[in-house]
Amino acid sequence: MAERTLRGARLGGQSFEDERGIEFAARQQVGYRCDQAHEFEITMSVEADVPAVWECPRCGAEGLSISGIVKEQKAEKPVRTHWDMLLERRSEKELEDILKERLDLLRGGEIGPAHLHRANARKRKASA
Numbered sequence: 001m002a003e004r005t006l007r008g009a010r011l012g013g014q015s016f017e018d019e020r021g022i023e024f025a026a027r028q029q030v031g032y033r034c035d036q037a038h039e040f041e042i043t044m045s046v047e048a049d050v051p052a053v054w055e056c057p058r059c060g061a062e063g064l065s066i067s068g069i070v071k072e073q074k075a076e077k078p079v080r081t082h083w084d085m086l087l088e089r090r091s092e093k094e095l096e097d098i099l100k101e102r103l104d105l106l107r108g109g110e111i112g113p114a115h116l117h118r119a120n121a122r123k124r125k126a127s128a
Contacts, residue, residue, distance in 0.1 A: 028046050030067065
């Protein structure tokens with residue numbers, strides 16, 4: 001029993017497991033080159049989807065695959081403005097009607113900042 005004790009083992013030290021009977025996963029080396037001509041290889045599983053782009057470990061630039069893997073172009077949506085989104089919900093005729101209605105309420109003093117209505121009320125009293 002004394003032969004099997006682990007004497008003198010340090011924390012974070014060596015592992016007492018051996019690699020006998022362990023089958024490692026199949027690997028491949030994938031090469032990349034960045035704009036500054038740095039070439040580097042990344043070890044990946046054979047089953048992994050190999051990306052076309054990898055960050056260069058030296059300069060941080062975008063490295064492109066040497067093996068000819070092409071970067072996928074994402075289909076970009078056209079930029080939608082607020083006006084485009086508004087027109088999806090209402091027609092221009094409806095918007096003109098709403099604008100006219102709101103302007104009438106504003107001019108009549110029913111909506112809007114109070115300080116504007118007080119000045120308009122004074123003008124109306126003075127002209128009457």
